[in-house]
Amino acid sequence: xxxxxxxxxxxxxxxxxxxxxxxxxxxxxxxxxxxxxxxxxxxxxxxxxxxxxxxxxxxxxxxxxxxxxxxxxxxxxxxxxxxxxxxxxxxxxxxxxxxxxxxxxxxxxxxxxxxxxxxxxxxxxxxxxxxxxxxxxxxxxxxxxxxxxxxxxxxxxxxxxxxxxxxxxxxxxxxxxxxxxxxxxxxxxxxxxxxxxxxxxxxxxxxxxxxxxxxxxxxxxxxxxxxxxxxxxxxxxxxxxxxxxxxxxxxxxxxxxxxxxxxxxxxxxxxxxxxxxxxxxxxxxxxxxxxxxxxxxxxxxxxxxxxxxxxxxxxxxxxxxxxxxxxxxxxxxxxxxxxxxxxxxxxxxxxxxxxxxxxxxxxxxxxxxxxxxxxxxxxxxxxxxxxxxxxxxxxxxxxxxxxxxxxxxxxxxxxxxxxxxxxxxxxxxxxxxxxxxxxxx
Numbered sequence: 423x424x425x426x427x428x429x430x431x432x433x434x435x436x437x438x439x440x441x442x443x444x445x446x447x448x449x450x451x452x453x454x455x456x457x458x459x460x461x462x463x464x465x466x467x468x469x470x471x472x473x474x475x476x477x478x479x480x481x482x483x484x485x486x487x488x489x490x491x492x493x494x495x496x497x498x499x500x501x502x503x504x505x506x507x508x509x510x511x512x513x514x515x516x517x518x519x520x521x522x523x524x525x526x527x528x529x530x531x532x533x534x535x536x537x538x539x540x541x542x543x544x545x546x547x548x549x550x551x552x553x554x555x556x557x558x559x560x561x562x563x564x565x566x567x568x569x570x571x572x573x574x575x576x577x578x579x580x581x582x583x584x585x586x587x588x589x590x591x592x593x594x595x596x597x598x599x600x601x602x603x604x605x606x607x608x609x610x611x612x613x614x615x616x617x618x619x620x621x622x623x624x625x626x627x628x629x630x631x632x633x634x635x636x637x638x639x640x641x642x643x644x645x646x647x648x649x650x651x652x653x654x655x656x657x658x659x660x661x662x663x664x665x666x667x668x669x670x671x672x673x674x675x676x677x678x679x680x681x682x683x684x685x686x687x688x689x690x691x692x693x694x695x696x697x698x699x700x701x702x703x704x705x706x707x708x709x710x711x712x713x714x715x716x717x718x719x720x721x722x723x724x725x726x727x728x729x730x731x732x733x734x735x736x737x738x739x740x741x742x743x744x745x746x747x748x749x750x751x752x753x754x755x756x757x758x759x760x761x762x763x764x765x766x767x768x769x770x771x772x773x774x775x776x777x778x779x780x781x782x783x784x785x786x787x788x789x790x791x792x793x794x795x796x797x798x799x800x801x802x803x804x805x806x807x808x809x810x811x812x813x814x815x816x817x818x819x820x821x822x823x824x825x826x827x828x829x830x831x832x833x834x835x836x837x838x839x840x841x842x843x844x845x846x847x848x849x850x851x852x853x854x855x856x857x858x859x860x861x862x863x
Contacts, residue, residue, distance in 0.1 A: 426569075426602070426604050426606075426609045426612050426613065427612060427616065427619075429569070429599075429602045430542065430544075430569050430602055430613065430616060430619055430620065431619055432599045433542060433567040433568075433569060433599055433600050433601065433602050434541065434542040434567060434619050434620075435599070436567055436597040436599040436600035437539065437541050437542050437565070437566060437567035437600055439597050439600070440539070440562070440565050440566065440567055440596070440597060440600045441518065441538065441539045441541075441565040441566075442565075443565065443595075443596065445516040447594065447595055447596070448516065448562055448563055448565075448596070449512050449563075450594045450595075451562060451590070451591040451594035451595070451596045452508055452509075452511055452512045452559055452562060452563065452591075453509075453512060453594075454590040454591060454593060454594045455508055455555070455558070455559065455562075455586075455587045455590045455591055456505045456508040456509055456512075457590070458586045458587065458589070458590035459501060459504055459505050459508070459555065459583075459586060459587070460501075460505055462582070462586045463498065463501055465582055465586070466496065466501060466579070466582055466583060466586070467496065467497070467498070467501075469578040469579050469581070469582040470494070470495070470496040470551065470578070470579040472578045473494055473551075473575060473576050473577065473578050473579050474491070474494055474495055476575065477490070477491045477494050477549075477575045478491060480575065486575060487628075487739075488677075488740070489676075489677035489739040489740060490548060490549045490573075490575065490677075491549075492677040493548075493549035493550045493677055493678070494549040494550070494551070494575060494576055494579070496551055496552070496579060500552060503552070503801075504552055504555040504556070507555065507556055507559065507801055507807040508555060508559045508807075510801070510804075510805075510807070511559040511560060511563050511807060511824070512563075514563060514805075514824060516563065517537045517563075517564060517824060517825070517828050518537060518538060518539060518564065518565045518828075519536055519537065519538070519861070520536065520537040521534055521535070521536050521859070521860045521861045522535040522536060522537060522830055523535040523856070524856070524857040524858070524859040524860075524861065525854060525855065525856055525857065526853050526854070526855040526856075526857050527834075527852050527853060527854060528839065528844075528850065528852060528853050529853075530836065530837035530839070531834070531835070531836045531837070531839050532834070532835050532836075532857065532859070533832060533833070533834050533835075534832065534833040534834075534835070534859075534861040535830050535831075535832055535833075536830060536831060536832075536833055536861050537828045537829075537830050538565075538828065538829060538830060538831050539564050539565035539566045539827065539828065539829070540566055540621045540622050540827055540828065540829050541566060541567070541621040542566070542567050542568075542569070542619060542620050542621050543557075543561060543566050543567065543568045543569070543620070543621065543622050543623075543624060543827070544568070544569045544571070544613050544616075544620045544622070544623045544624070544641070545557050545568055545569070545570050545571070545623075545624045545625075545626070545809070546571045546610060546613075546623065546624070546625045546626070546627075546635060547570075547571075547572055547573070547625065547626035547627055548572075548573040548575075548576075548626070548627035548628065548631055549573055549575060549576055549627075550576070550626065551572070551576050551579035551580055551583055553570075553572070553626060554570060554572070554580055554583040554584055554587065555583060555587060555807075556800075556807035556808065556809070557570070557624070557807070557809050558570075558584075558587050558588075558591075558601065559807060560807055560808075560809055560823065560824050560827060561601075561827060562591060562596060563824060564824045564827040564828055566827050567600040567601065567602075568600070568601055568602070569601075569602035569603075569604060569613065569620070570584065570601075570602065570603050570604065571604040571609055571610055571613065573627075574607065577605060580603065581603065581605070584601070584603040588601045614635070614638050614639040614641070615639075616641070617639065617640040617641045620641050621641075621642070622641065622642050622643075622644055623635060623639060623641045623642065623643045623644070623645075624643075624644050624645060624809050624810045625643065625645045625810075626645070626810050628739075629648040629737055632645045632648075642817075644809070644810060644812050644814060644817065644818060644822065644826060645810055645811075645812060645813075645814075648679075648737045648763035648765070649678070649679025649680060649681070649683075649737050649739075649763060649765045649766070649811070650683050650684070650735065650736070650737050650761065650762050650763040650765065651671070651679075651680060651681065651682045651683055651684075651762070651763075651765055651766045651767060651768075651795045651798075652682065652683070652684045652685070652686060652754075652757075652758045652761075652762055652767045652768070653667070653668050653671055653682050653684075653685050653686070653767070653768045653769075653770060653795065654686040654687075654688075654748070654751070654754040654755075654758070654767075654768070654769045654770070654780070655668070655685070655686070655687045655688060655691060655695055655770045655771075656688050656691070656751060656754075656769060656770060656771035656773065656776055657688040657689075657690035657691045658771045658772050658773040658776065659688075659691060659695070659770040659771050659772065660770075660772060660792075661691070661694060661695050661698070663770065663792060664695060664699075664770040665695070665698060665699055665702060667768070667770060667792065667793060667794050668682065668685060668699060668770070669699075669702050669703070669706065670794040670796060671768070671794045671795040671796055672703070672706075672708060672741070672743050673706045673707075673708065673741065674794070674796050675796065676738070676739065676740055676741050676742075677739050677740065678739070678796075679737070679739075679765060679811060680765065680766050680788075680795050680796055680797075680798040680799065680811070681739070681795065681796065682743065682768075682795045683736060683737055683738055683742075683743065683744065684733075684734065684743070684744045684745070684746065684761065685699070685743055685744070685745045685746075686745075686746055686747075686748050686754045686757060686758070687699075687716065687745065687746070687747055687748070688747075688748060688749075688750065688751075688754075689715070689747050689748070689749055692715075692716065692719055692747055693719055696716060696719045696720055696745070697719060697720060697721060700720045700721070700723075700726065700745075701721070703725075703743060704723055704725050704726075706741070707741050708725070708741045708742065708743055709725050709727070709741060709742045709743075710723075710725060710726045710727070710743060710744075710745060711727055711728070711729040711730075711733045711742065711743070711744040711745070712726055712727070712728065712729055712744075712745045712746075713729050713745065713746045713747060714728075715746075715747040716745045716746060716747050729744050729745070729746070734746070734757075734761045735761055737763070751769075751771075751776050751779060751780065754769075755779075755780065755783045755784055758784055758786070759783075759784065759785050762784075762786060763813060764785055764786045764787055764813040765786060765787060765788065765798070765811065765813055766786060766787070766788035766789075766790065766795045766798040767784050767786045767788070767789060767790070767795070768789070768790035768791070768792075768793060768794070768795050769789075769790070769791055769792075770792055771791075771792070777791045786813075787811070787812065787813050787819045787820035788820050788821070798811070798820070798821055799821055800821040800822065800823045802821075803820075803821050803823070805821065805822075805823025805824065805825075807823070808821045808822055808823055809822050809823070809826055809827060810822055810826075812826065833861060
């Protein structure tokens with residue numbers, strides 16, 4: 423048995439202990455984790471500086487993308503964000519044991535559906551060291567054990583964050599064995615085989631990375647394979663609002679999955695809107711890839727090039743955007759459903775009927791009206807943090823917070839009832855009455 427296999431089996435056992443911890447103990451551990459991050463800022467920044475330096479050298483050689491280097495960087499502001507995320511998790515209600523439903527089957531025979539942790543999670547991610555405090559805090563509060571495998575480009579950052587957080591939690595009576603950090607590349611192949619021990623895998627990274635995980639394991643996978651997000655600017659849009667929202671969606675942080683990649687513009691507003699929009703893009707270093715109709719309305723510039731068919735299915739994660747003209751909202755919706763990744767798509771319009779049509783018809787996890795696609799985020803949704811973004815249609819969808827780490831069990835409380843009394847000629851009848859009753863013993 424390999425070392426990582428042994429550690430994950432221990433973590434799975436520790437998950438049973440973690441699931442029984444009371445809210446006060448978990449919140450005390452979370453506070454200790456937030457304080458530890460604050461106390462160890464210098465150590466975290468020093469470790470991250472090593473990773474960034476190495477990553478920049480790799481990027482120069484073409485061995486690492488610029489977008490991964492951007493995601494890797496940690497500064498004081500990001501550490502403060504990590505701390506705030508943990509503090510928000512403290513404020514969240516403890517979901518473990520929460521009653522989802524109660525049904526009276528018969529007198530003195532009540533069936534409860536209650537929330538419980540999934541159990542043993544595996545998180546595999548590229549760059550982004552802030553994944554460690556996000557997911558560790560959510561797993562602790564929800565009573566789940568977790569094994570992390572980060573990319574080698576972030577090994578120093580991940581190690582110091584993991585050690586700081588788990589040591590702080592252990593001092594607050596949380597079993598340290600419940601959390602595992604895997605550091606070798608071979609560990610990924612090992613854990614993908616552990617469908618008997620790992621209950622859910624959460625990959626976070628590029629399209630190719632997530633697809634590889636999905637295609638090489640029997641373990642259920644929560645994730646999204648791409649972030650091809652769209653904005654449709656309708657002919658009844660407020661132009662100034664559309665300019666501000668679209669620019670933010672592209673440039674606020676272009677290296678992430680909720681940045682807009684394709685802009686669709688209604689023909690009837692294109693002449694007024696597009697020249698101003700493209701000017702803003704160019705001023706902010708964005709390369710524009712335009713279809714032929716849009717290009718006629720855009721001033722010539724080296725940063726404006728012809729779009730190819732591949733651009734409509736591209737996730738750039740960079741300062742690049744593709745632009746197409748559409749005739750109406752129906753064409754925009756068809757385009758999004760055909761080329762999108764069902765992640766986040768937005769409409770800019772003042773027309774309520776069109777807003778409703780867009781919400782009904784766009785088949786995405788997040789559908790926005792007059793707002794930046796960058797809002798598609800667990801922290802911004804008030805989830806404290808997120809374990810990832812899911813475009814799945816089962817279990818959990820969109821930015822996934824603590825609710826995505828929960829499943830449920832049925833608890834039947836009786837008083838000696840037996841099934842034989844409910845079958846046959848003189849069978850007793852079930853009542854099946856819904857109750858508003860919390861489970862308690």
